[in-house]
Amino acid sequence: MSKTNDKKLWSGRFKEETATILDEFNSSFNFDKRLYKEDIICSIAFAKTLAHCKIISSHESEEIIRGLNKILEEIETEPQAWFEKNKNEDIHSAVESRLINLIGDTGKKLHTGRSRNDQVITDLRFWLKEEVKLIISLLKELRGTFLNLARKHYDTIMPGYTHLQQAQPITLGHYLLCYEQKLHRDLERFFQTLERTDVLTLGSGALAGTSYPIDRKFLASELGFKNISENSIDAVSDRDFLLECLFNISLLNIHLSQWAEEMILWNTEEFKFISISDAYATGSSMMPQKKNPDIPELIRGKSGRLIGNLTGMLTILKGLPQAYNKDLQEDKELIFDSVDNIKIVLHISNEFLQNITFNKDKMYESVNRGFISATDVADYLTKKGVPFRIAHEVVGKIVAYCIERNRQFKDLSMSEWNSFHKLFGDDIIEKIKVESCINSRNIYGGTAPEEVIKAIQRAEKRAI
Numbered sequence: 233m234s235k236t237n238d239k240k241l242w243s244g245r246f247k248e249e250t251a252t253i254l255d256e257f258n259s260s261f262n263f264d265k266r267l268y269k270e271d272i273i274c275s276i277a278f279a280k281t282l283a284h285c286k287i288i289s290s291h292e293s294e295e296i297i298r299g300l301n302k303i304l305e306e307i308e309t310e311p312q313a314w315f316e317k318n319k320n321e322d323i324h325s326a327v328e329s330r331l332i333n334l335i336g337d338t339g340k341k342l343h344t345g346r347s348r349n350d351q352v353i354t355d356l357r358f359w360l361k362e363e364v365k366l367i368i369s370l371l372k373e374l375r376g377t378f379l380n381l382a383r384k385h386y387d388t389i390m391p392g393y394t395h396l397q398q399a400q401p402i403t404l405g406h407y408l409l410c411y412e413q414k415l416h417r418d419l420e421r422f423f424q425t426l427e428r429t430d431v432l433t434l435g436s437g438a439l440a441g442t443s444y445p446i447d448r449k450f451l452a453s454e455l456g457f458k459n460i461s462e463n464s465i466d467a468v469s470d471r472d473f474l475l476e477c478l479f480n481i482s483l484l485n486i487h488l489s490q491w492a493e494e495m496i497l498w499n500t501e502e503f504k505f506i507s508i509s510d511a512y513a514t515g516s517s518m519m520p521q522k523k524n525p526d527i528p529e530l531i532r533g534k535s536g537r538l539i540g541n542l543t544g545m546l547t548i549l550k551g552l553p554q555a556y557n558k559d560l561q562e563d564k565e566l567i568f569d570s571v572d573n574i575k576i577v578l579h580i581s582n583e584f585l586q587n588i589t590f591n592k593d594k595m596y597e598s599v600n601r602g603f604i605s606a607t608d609v610a611d612y613l614t615k616k617g618v619p620f621r622i623a624h625e626v627v628g629k630i631v632a633y634c635i636e637r638n639r640q641f642k643d644l645s646m647s648e649w650n651s652f653h654k655l656f657g658d659d660i661i662e663k664i665k666v667e668s669c670i671n672s673r674n675i676y677g678g679t680a681p682e683e684v685i686k687a688i689q690r691a692e693k694r695a696i
Protein backbone atom coordinates (compact mmCIF):
# COMPACT_ATOMS: atom_id res chain seq x y z
CA MET A 233 0.00 0.00 0.00
CA SER A 234 1.21 3.49 -0.77
CA LYS A 235 1.04 6.33 1.71
CA THR A 236 -2.40 6.96 3.12
CA ASN A 237 -4.12 10.01 1.71
CA ASP A 238 -5.22 11.95 4.70
CA LYS A 239 -3.48 13.34 7.69
CA LYS A 240 -3.52 10.77 10.48
CA LEU A 241 -6.35 11.16 12.96
CA TRP A 242 -3.78 10.82 15.74
CA SER A 243 -0.95 12.93 14.30
CA GLY A 244 -1.02 15.64 17.04
CA ARG A 245 1.87 14.43 19.14
CA PHE A 246 4.05 13.41 16.18
CA LYS A 247 6.70 15.64 14.65
CA GLU A 248 7.81 13.38 11.82
CA GLU A 249 5.76 11.60 9.20
CA THR A 250 5.40 7.88 9.61
CA ALA A 251 7.55 5.60 7.50
CA THR A 252 5.87 4.11 4.44
CA ILE A 253 6.68 0.63 5.64
CA LEU A 254 4.98 1.39 8.97
CA ASP A 255 1.85 2.43 7.12
CA GLU A 256 1.87 -0.73 5.09
CA PHE A 257 2.52 -3.00 8.04
CA ASN A 258 0.09 -1.26 10.34
CA SER A 259 -2.85 -0.95 8.01
CA SER A 260 -5.84 -3.25 8.11
CA PHE A 261 -7.68 -1.28 5.44
CA ASN A 262 -7.26 -3.85 2.69
CA PHE A 263 -9.19 -6.42 4.65
CA ASP A 264 -11.40 -4.46 7.05
CA LYS A 265 -12.83 -2.26 4.30
CA ARG A 266 -15.51 -4.92 3.96
CA LEU A 267 -16.88 -3.63 7.28
CA TYR A 268 -17.71 -0.24 5.77
CA LYS A 269 -21.46 -0.66 6.10
CA GLU A 270 -21.30 -1.89 9.70
CA ASP A 271 -18.93 0.94 10.55
CA ILE A 272 -21.26 3.55 9.09
CA ILE A 273 -24.40 2.08 10.67
CA CYS A 274 -22.74 1.94 14.09
CA SER A 275 -21.46 5.50 13.67
CA ILE A 276 -24.92 6.75 12.72
CA ALA A 277 -26.35 5.18 15.87
CA PHE A 278 -23.51 6.67 17.87
CA ALA A 279 -24.13 10.15 16.46
CA LYS A 280 -27.83 9.81 17.32
CA THR A 281 -26.93 8.80 20.85
CA LEU A 282 -24.54 11.73 21.25
CA ALA A 283 -27.42 14.08 20.45
CA HIS A 284 -29.91 12.08 22.53
CA CYS A 285 -27.56 12.50 25.49
CA LYS A 286 -26.99 16.19 24.70
CA ILE A 287 -23.27 15.69 24.12
CA ILE A 288 -23.59 17.29 20.71
CA SER A 289 -26.52 19.27 19.32
CA SER A 290 -29.28 17.68 17.25
CA HIS A 291 -28.24 19.86 14.38
CA GLU A 292 -24.66 18.57 14.55
CA SER A 293 -25.87 15.00 14.84
CA GLU A 294 -28.09 15.37 11.79
CA GLU A 295 -25.22 16.87 9.84
CA ILE A 296 -22.97 13.96 10.78
CA ILE A 297 -25.65 11.43 9.89
CA ARG A 298 -26.22 13.07 6.52
CA GLY A 299 -22.49 12.93 5.88
CA LEU A 300 -22.29 9.28 6.86
CA ASN A 301 -25.21 8.39 4.61
CA LYS A 302 -23.52 10.23 1.78
CA ILE A 303 -20.35 8.19 2.37
CA LEU A 304 -22.38 4.98 2.30
CA GLU A 305 -23.88 6.04 -1.00
CA GLU A 306 -20.44 6.94 -2.39
CA ILE A 307 -19.02 3.54 -1.46
CA GLU A 308 -21.98 1.59 -2.78
CA THR A 309 -21.91 3.46 -6.07
CA GLU A 310 -18.23 3.02 -6.76
CA PRO A 311 -16.59 0.84 -4.15
CA GLN A 312 -13.23 0.28 -5.86
CA ALA A 313 -12.69 3.93 -6.63
CA TRP A 314 -13.75 4.99 -3.13
CA PHE A 315 -11.44 2.53 -1.44
CA GLU A 316 -8.57 3.55 -3.68
CA LYS A 317 -9.12 7.23 -3.00
CA ASN A 318 -9.79 6.92 0.71
CA LYS A 319 -7.17 4.36 1.75
CA ASN A 320 -6.31 4.76 5.37
CA GLU A 321 -5.05 2.97 8.42
CA ASP A 322 -8.34 1.16 8.70
CA ILE A 323 -11.94 1.51 7.61
CA HIS A 324 -12.85 3.42 10.76
CA SER A 325 -10.23 6.08 10.07
CA ALA A 326 -11.17 6.17 6.39
CA VAL A 327 -14.84 6.84 7.10
CA GLU A 328 -14.08 9.44 9.76
CA SER A 329 -11.53 11.23 7.58
CA ARG A 330 -13.94 11.32 4.66
CA LEU A 331 -16.65 12.65 6.97
CA ILE A 332 -14.39 15.50 8.05
CA ASN A 333 -13.58 16.20 4.41
CA LEU A 334 -17.23 16.28 3.56
CA ILE A 335 -18.75 18.25 6.43
CA GLY A 336 -15.79 19.97 8.05
CA ASP A 337 -15.36 20.56 11.78
CA THR A 338 -18.68 19.04 12.86
CA GLY A 339 -17.34 15.72 11.61
CA LYS A 340 -14.58 16.00 14.17
CA LYS A 341 -17.19 15.60 16.91
CA LEU A 342 -18.22 12.08 15.96
CA HIS A 343 -15.44 10.42 17.88
CA THR A 344 -16.44 12.07 21.17
CA GLY A 345 -16.32 9.48 23.95
CA ARG A 346 -15.42 6.75 21.50
CA SER A 347 -12.20 4.93 20.76
CA ARG A 348 -11.42 2.72 17.80
CA ASN A 349 -10.95 0.00 20.40
CA ASP A 350 -14.62 -0.11 21.30
CA GLN A 351 -15.64 0.87 17.76
CA VAL A 352 -13.88 -2.00 16.00
CA ILE A 353 -15.36 -4.63 18.22
CA THR A 354 -18.83 -3.13 17.91
CA ASP A 355 -18.55 -3.25 14.13
CA LEU A 356 -17.25 -6.79 14.22
CA ARG A 357 -19.99 -8.05 16.54
CA PHE A 358 -22.61 -6.27 14.45
CA TRP A 359 -21.23 -7.95 11.31
CA LEU A 360 -20.79 -11.38 12.88
CA LYS A 361 -24.34 -11.49 14.23
CA GLU A 362 -25.72 -11.34 10.70
CA GLU A 363 -23.17 -13.82 9.40
CA VAL A 364 -23.98 -16.32 12.15
CA LYS A 365 -27.66 -15.98 11.29
CA LEU A 366 -26.81 -16.79 7.68
CA ILE A 367 -24.72 -19.78 8.73
CA ILE A 368 -27.63 -20.95 10.90
CA SER A 369 -30.08 -20.78 8.03
CA LEU A 370 -27.74 -22.65 5.66
CA LEU A 371 -27.11 -25.21 8.36
CA LYS A 372 -30.83 -25.68 8.89
CA GLU A 373 -31.29 -26.33 5.20
CA LEU A 374 -28.56 -28.94 5.13
CA ARG A 375 -29.95 -30.59 8.24
CA GLY A 376 -33.34 -30.62 6.52
CA THR A 377 -31.86 -32.44 3.52
CA PHE A 378 -30.35 -35.14 5.74
CA LEU A 379 -33.76 -35.48 7.37
CA ASN A 380 -35.59 -35.74 4.06
CA LEU A 381 -33.25 -38.41 2.81
CA ALA A 382 -33.56 -40.30 6.08
CA ARG A 383 -37.33 -40.30 5.57
CA LYS A 384 -36.84 -41.73 2.10
CA HIS A 385 -34.37 -44.38 3.23
CA TYR A 386 -35.76 -45.29 6.65
CA ASP A 387 -35.65 -48.99 5.72
CA THR A 388 -32.84 -49.13 3.15
CA ILE A 389 -30.37 -51.71 4.37
CA MET A 390 -26.61 -51.21 4.29
CA PRO A 391 -23.55 -52.41 6.15
CA GLY A 392 -22.54 -50.44 9.23
CA TYR A 393 -18.83 -50.13 9.94
CA THR A 394 -16.46 -49.92 12.85
CA HIS A 395 -12.73 -49.67 12.09
CA LEU A 396 -13.97 -49.45 8.50
CA GLN A 397 -14.74 -53.17 8.75
CA GLN A 398 -18.27 -54.46 8.28
CA ALA A 399 -19.74 -54.54 11.77
CA GLN A 400 -23.54 -54.80 11.87
CA PRO A 401 -26.26 -54.07 9.36
CA ILE A 402 -27.90 -50.68 9.66
CA THR A 403 -30.51 -48.67 7.83
CA LEU A 404 -29.34 -45.87 5.57
CA GLY A 405 -31.91 -43.66 7.28
CA HIS A 406 -30.21 -44.29 10.61
CA TYR A 407 -26.84 -43.36 9.12
CA LEU A 408 -28.27 -40.13 7.69
CA LEU A 409 -29.83 -39.26 11.03
CA CYS A 410 -26.40 -39.59 12.60
CA TYR A 411 -25.41 -36.48 10.65
CA GLU A 412 -28.70 -34.79 11.46
CA GLN A 413 -27.70 -35.16 15.12
CA LYS A 414 -24.22 -33.76 14.63
CA LEU A 415 -25.61 -30.81 12.69
CA HIS A 416 -28.25 -30.28 15.32
CA ARG A 417 -25.55 -29.87 17.96
CA ASP A 418 -23.70 -27.53 15.60
CA LEU A 419 -26.85 -25.46 15.34
CA GLU A 420 -27.19 -25.28 19.11
CA ARG A 421 -23.60 -24.11 19.35
CA PHE A 422 -24.13 -21.33 16.80
CA PHE A 423 -27.24 -20.16 18.65
CA GLN A 424 -25.26 -20.00 21.88
CA THR A 425 -22.47 -18.09 20.16
CA LEU A 426 -25.02 -15.70 18.73
CA GLU A 427 -26.12 -14.89 22.29
CA ARG A 428 -22.58 -14.09 23.33
CA THR A 429 -21.97 -12.06 20.18
CA ASP A 430 -25.07 -9.97 20.76
CA VAL A 431 -23.40 -7.53 23.14
CA LEU A 432 -22.91 -3.79 22.74
CA THR A 433 -19.35 -2.77 23.53
CA LEU A 434 -19.51 0.90 22.52
CA GLY A 435 -19.29 3.12 25.56
CA SER A 436 -16.21 1.30 26.78
CA GLY A 437 -13.90 3.91 25.32
CA ALA A 438 -10.28 2.93 24.94
CA LEU A 439 -10.48 0.62 27.96
CA ALA A 440 -11.77 2.46 31.01
CA GLY A 441 -15.22 3.62 29.96
CA THR A 442 -15.99 7.24 29.19
CA SER A 443 -16.76 10.37 31.14
CA TYR A 444 -19.49 11.39 28.68
CA PRO A 445 -23.01 10.45 29.75
CA ILE A 446 -23.57 8.07 26.84
CA ASP A 447 -26.87 6.23 27.26
CA ARG A 448 -25.68 2.74 26.42
CA LYS A 449 -29.18 1.27 26.64
CA PHE A 450 -30.40 3.73 24.04
CA LEU A 451 -27.40 2.93 21.82
CA ALA A 452 -27.95 -0.83 22.24
CA SER A 453 -31.57 -0.56 21.22
CA GLU A 454 -30.67 1.66 18.23
CA LEU A 455 -28.31 -1.04 17.01
CA GLY A 456 -30.45 -3.99 18.07
CA PHE A 457 -27.95 -5.40 20.56
CA LYS A 458 -29.59 -7.53 23.22
CA ASN A 459 -27.01 -7.03 25.95
CA ILE A 460 -24.49 -4.45 27.07
CA SER A 461 -20.93 -5.30 28.04
CA GLU A 462 -20.34 -5.27 31.79
CA ASN A 463 -16.68 -4.39 31.99
CA SER A 464 -14.96 -1.92 29.72
CA ILE A 465 -11.55 -3.62 29.96
CA ASP A 466 -13.08 -6.96 29.00
CA ALA A 467 -15.21 -5.33 26.29
CA VAL A 468 -12.26 -4.09 24.25
CA SER A 469 -10.12 -7.20 24.69
CA ASP A 470 -12.72 -9.98 24.56
CA ARG A 471 -12.63 -12.07 21.41
CA ASP A 472 -14.21 -15.18 22.96
CA PHE A 473 -17.31 -14.94 20.78
CA LEU A 474 -15.11 -14.86 17.72
CA LEU A 475 -13.05 -17.76 18.92
CA GLU A 476 -16.20 -19.74 19.65
CA CYS A 477 -17.41 -19.04 16.19
CA LEU A 478 -14.10 -20.23 14.71
CA PHE A 479 -14.44 -23.37 16.81
CA ASN A 480 -18.06 -23.95 15.79
CA ILE A 481 -17.08 -23.54 12.16
CA SER A 482 -14.14 -25.93 12.53
CA LEU A 483 -16.23 -28.57 14.25
CA LEU A 484 -19.03 -28.21 11.75
CA ASN A 485 -16.53 -28.68 8.95
CA ILE A 486 -15.04 -31.68 10.72
CA HIS A 487 -18.49 -33.26 10.74
CA LEU A 488 -18.88 -32.48 7.07
CA SER A 489 -15.40 -33.78 6.32
CA GLN A 490 -16.31 -37.10 7.94
CA TRP A 491 -19.36 -37.33 5.75
CA ALA A 492 -17.32 -36.18 2.74
CA GLU A 493 -14.79 -38.94 3.38
CA GLU A 494 -17.60 -41.49 3.31
CA MET A 495 -18.98 -40.07 0.10
CA ILE A 496 -15.52 -40.29 -1.51
CA LEU A 497 -15.17 -43.87 -0.36
CA TRP A 498 -18.70 -44.88 -1.32
CA ASN A 499 -18.16 -43.43 -4.75
CA THR A 500 -15.21 -45.72 -5.49
CA GLU A 501 -15.34 -48.64 -7.89
CA GLU A 502 -14.84 -50.90 -4.87
CA PHE A 503 -17.84 -49.62 -2.91
CA LYS A 504 -20.18 -48.13 -5.48
CA PHE A 505 -22.71 -47.29 -2.79
CA ILE A 506 -23.43 -43.93 -4.38
CA SER A 507 -23.24 -42.28 -7.73
CA ILE A 508 -22.64 -38.58 -8.11
CA SER A 509 -24.58 -36.70 -10.74
CA ASP A 510 -22.40 -35.35 -13.57
CA ALA A 511 -23.10 -31.76 -12.64
CA TYR A 512 -21.37 -32.28 -9.30
CA ALA A 513 -18.31 -34.26 -10.40
CA THR A 514 -15.18 -33.39 -12.34
CA GLY A 515 -13.00 -35.14 -14.89
CA SER A 516 -9.30 -35.80 -15.24
CA SER A 517 -7.22 -33.97 -17.84
CA MET A 518 -5.30 -37.16 -18.55
CA MET A 519 -7.42 -40.19 -17.70
CA PRO A 520 -10.59 -40.13 -19.78
CA GLN A 521 -12.45 -42.65 -17.64
CA LYS A 522 -12.24 -40.59 -14.44
CA LYS A 523 -15.15 -38.96 -12.65
CA ASN A 524 -13.70 -37.32 -9.58
CA PRO A 525 -15.43 -36.35 -6.34
CA ASP A 526 -13.77 -32.93 -6.07
CA ILE A 527 -16.60 -31.44 -4.01
CA PRO A 528 -16.33 -33.77 -1.02
CA GLU A 529 -12.54 -33.69 -1.31
CA LEU A 530 -12.54 -29.91 -1.03
CA ILE A 531 -15.01 -30.02 1.86
CA ARG A 532 -12.63 -32.41 3.61
CA GLY A 533 -9.65 -30.26 2.68
CA LYS A 534 -11.20 -27.03 3.99
CA SER A 535 -10.76 -28.43 7.51
CA GLY A 536 -7.07 -27.55 7.24
CA ARG A 537 -7.54 -23.81 6.88
CA LEU A 538 -10.53 -23.66 9.22
CA ILE A 539 -8.69 -25.39 12.04
CA GLY A 540 -5.68 -23.24 11.13
CA ASN A 541 -7.76 -20.08 11.63
CA LEU A 542 -8.96 -21.33 15.00
CA THR A 543 -5.44 -22.24 16.09
CA GLY A 544 -4.22 -18.88 14.81
CA MET A 545 -6.76 -16.98 16.89
CA LEU A 546 -6.05 -19.03 20.01
CA THR A 547 -2.37 -18.28 19.57
CA ILE A 548 -2.96 -14.55 19.10
CA LEU A 549 -4.88 -14.44 22.38
CA LYS A 550 -2.44 -16.47 24.42
CA GLY A 551 -0.63 -14.31 26.93
CA LEU A 552 -2.10 -11.02 25.67
CA PRO A 553 -2.13 -8.45 28.47
CA GLN A 554 -5.33 -6.45 28.99
CA ALA A 555 -6.73 -4.49 27.31
CA TYR A 556 -6.50 -3.66 23.58
CA ASN A 557 -3.28 -4.60 21.77
CA LYS A 558 -2.66 -4.28 18.07
CA ASP A 559 -2.26 -8.05 17.88
CA LEU A 560 -6.06 -8.12 17.94
CA GLN A 561 -6.21 -6.59 14.47
CA GLU A 562 -5.09 -10.01 13.21
CA ASP A 563 -8.50 -11.42 14.20
CA LYS A 564 -10.31 -10.16 11.13
CA GLU A 565 -8.76 -12.09 8.26
CA LEU A 566 -9.18 -15.31 10.23
CA ILE A 567 -12.86 -14.87 10.95
CA PHE A 568 -13.59 -13.49 7.46
CA ASP A 569 -11.91 -16.48 5.87
CA SER A 570 -13.69 -19.02 8.08
CA VAL A 571 -17.11 -17.43 7.65
CA ASP A 572 -16.72 -17.12 3.86
CA ASN A 573 -15.58 -20.70 3.52
CA ILE A 574 -18.15 -22.34 5.75
CA LYS A 575 -20.99 -20.59 3.93
CA ILE A 576 -19.93 -22.00 0.59
CA VAL A 577 -19.21 -25.39 2.15
CA LEU A 578 -22.73 -25.51 3.62
CA HIS A 579 -24.28 -24.42 0.38
CA ILE A 580 -22.43 -26.90 -1.81
CA SER A 581 -22.80 -29.75 0.70
CA ASN A 582 -26.53 -29.34 0.49
CA GLU A 583 -26.60 -29.36 -3.31
CA PHE A 584 -24.19 -32.24 -3.49
CA LEU A 585 -26.23 -34.32 -1.05
CA GLN A 586 -29.39 -33.67 -3.02
CA ASN A 587 -27.68 -34.84 -6.17
CA ILE A 588 -26.28 -38.20 -5.22
CA THR A 589 -28.03 -41.49 -5.82
CA PHE A 590 -27.80 -44.21 -3.22
CA ASN A 591 -27.32 -47.57 -4.89
CA LYS A 592 -29.58 -49.65 -2.71
CA ASP A 593 -28.88 -52.91 -4.53
CA LYS A 594 -25.16 -52.55 -4.14
CA MET A 595 -25.53 -51.84 -0.44
CA TYR A 596 -27.78 -54.85 0.02
CA GLU A 597 -25.46 -57.09 -1.92
CA SER A 598 -22.53 -55.97 0.18
CA VAL A 599 -24.33 -56.44 3.48
CA ASN A 600 -25.05 -60.05 2.58
CA ARG A 601 -21.48 -60.97 1.75
CA GLY A 602 -19.64 -61.37 5.04
CA PHE A 603 -20.50 -62.31 8.60
CA ILE A 604 -22.32 -59.14 9.50
CA SER A 605 -24.93 -61.01 11.55
CA ALA A 606 -22.29 -62.61 13.83
CA THR A 607 -23.37 -60.54 16.85
CA ASP A 608 -26.94 -61.72 16.31
CA VAL A 609 -25.84 -65.36 16.28
CA ALA A 610 -24.10 -64.79 19.60
CA ASP A 611 -27.19 -62.98 20.92
CA TYR A 612 -29.32 -65.95 19.79
CA LEU A 613 -27.39 -68.27 22.08
CA THR A 614 -27.28 -65.74 24.89
CA LYS A 615 -31.05 -65.37 24.79
CA LYS A 616 -31.22 -69.17 25.25
CA GLY A 617 -29.18 -68.87 28.44
CA VAL A 618 -25.58 -69.17 27.21
CA PRO A 619 -23.37 -66.52 28.87
CA PHE A 620 -22.46 -63.90 26.23
CA ARG A 621 -18.69 -64.49 26.49
CA ILE A 622 -19.15 -68.18 25.72
CA ALA A 623 -21.57 -67.44 22.88
CA HIS A 624 -19.05 -64.96 21.44
CA GLU A 625 -16.34 -67.64 21.48
CA VAL A 626 -18.61 -70.21 19.80
CA VAL A 627 -19.56 -67.79 17.01
CA GLY A 628 -15.90 -66.83 16.52
CA LYS A 629 -15.18 -70.50 15.86
CA ILE A 630 -18.07 -70.76 13.40
CA VAL A 631 -16.73 -67.72 11.50
CA ALA A 632 -13.23 -69.24 11.34
CA TYR A 633 -14.73 -72.56 10.17
CA CYS A 634 -16.65 -70.78 7.38
CA ILE A 635 -13.65 -68.67 6.27
CA GLU A 636 -11.48 -71.80 5.96
CA ARG A 637 -14.11 -73.40 3.75
CA ASN A 638 -15.06 -70.25 1.89
CA ARG A 639 -18.65 -70.46 3.11
CA GLN A 640 -21.14 -68.19 4.83
CA PHE A 641 -23.57 -68.66 7.75
CA LYS A 642 -26.43 -69.28 5.34
CA ASP A 643 -24.55 -72.21 3.76
CA LEU A 644 -24.26 -74.16 7.01
CA SER A 645 -26.41 -77.25 7.57
CA MET A 646 -28.28 -77.75 10.84
CA SER A 647 -25.90 -80.47 11.88
CA GLU A 648 -22.95 -78.15 11.34
CA TRP A 649 -24.63 -75.49 13.51
CA ASN A 650 -25.25 -78.08 16.18
CA SER A 651 -21.68 -79.30 16.05
CA PHE A 652 -20.79 -75.89 17.47
CA HIS A 653 -23.64 -75.70 19.96
CA LYS A 654 -26.61 -77.93 20.68
CA LEU A 655 -28.91 -74.98 21.37
CA PHE A 656 -28.99 -73.89 17.72
CA GLY A 657 -32.44 -74.60 16.28
CA ASP A 658 -34.05 -74.19 12.85
CA ASP A 659 -34.97 -70.59 13.67
CA ILE A 660 -31.29 -69.59 13.41
CA ILE A 661 -31.76 -69.38 9.63
CA GLU A 662 -34.32 -66.61 10.09
CA LYS A 663 -32.22 -64.88 12.75
CA ILE A 664 -29.18 -64.46 10.53
CA LYS A 665 -31.10 -62.59 7.87
CA VAL A 666 -30.06 -58.95 7.81
CA GLU A 667 -33.70 -57.87 7.98
CA SER A 668 -34.08 -59.72 11.30
CA CYS A 669 -30.86 -58.22 12.64
CA ILE A 670 -32.09 -54.75 11.80
CA ASN A 671 -35.66 -55.16 12.99
CA SER A 672 -34.48 -56.55 16.31
CA ARG A 673 -32.53 -53.37 17.12
CA ASN A 674 -35.70 -51.51 17.97
CA ILE A 675 -34.39 -49.88 21.10
CA TYR A 676 -34.76 -46.08 21.50
CA GLY A 677 -32.03 -44.63 19.25
CA GLY A 678 -31.52 -47.94 17.42
CA THR A 679 -31.38 -48.72 13.72
CA ALA A 680 -34.71 -50.59 13.24
CA PRO A 681 -36.90 -48.86 10.62
CA GLU A 682 -39.70 -48.35 13.15
CA GLU A 683 -37.21 -46.55 15.41
CA VAL A 684 -35.84 -44.50 12.54
CA ILE A 685 -39.35 -43.25 11.86
CA LYS A 686 -39.75 -42.27 15.51
CA ALA A 687 -36.35 -40.54 15.46
CA ILE A 688 -37.38 -38.58 12.37
CA GLN A 689 -40.56 -37.47 14.12
CA ARG A 690 -38.55 -36.33 17.13
CA ALA A 691 -36.11 -34.46 14.88
CA GLU A 692 -39.00 -32.76 13.10
CA LYS A 693 -40.43 -31.59 16.40
CA ARG A 694 -37.20 -30.15 17.81
CA ALA A 695 -37.55 -26.43 18.15
CA ILE A 696 -34.26 -25.39 16.53
Ligand code: ARG
Pocket residue numbers: 260264321322348349352556558560561562
Ligand atom coordinates in the same frame (compact mmCIF):
# COMPACT_ATOMS: atom_id res chain seq x y z
N1 ARG B 1 -7.66 -1.57 12.94
C1 ARG B 1 -7.71 -1.80 14.35
C2 ARG B 1 -8.13 -3.26 14.61
O1 ARG B 1 -8.58 -3.84 13.72
C3 ARG B 1 -8.70 -0.87 14.97
C4 ARG B 1 -8.41 -0.54 16.39
C5 ARG B 1 -7.20 0.29 16.49
N2 ARG B 1 -6.96 0.76 17.82
C6 ARG B 1 -5.79 1.33 18.16
N3 ARG B 1 -5.71 1.70 19.37
N4 ARG B 1 -4.80 1.43 17.32
O2 ARG B 1 -7.98 -3.76 15.68
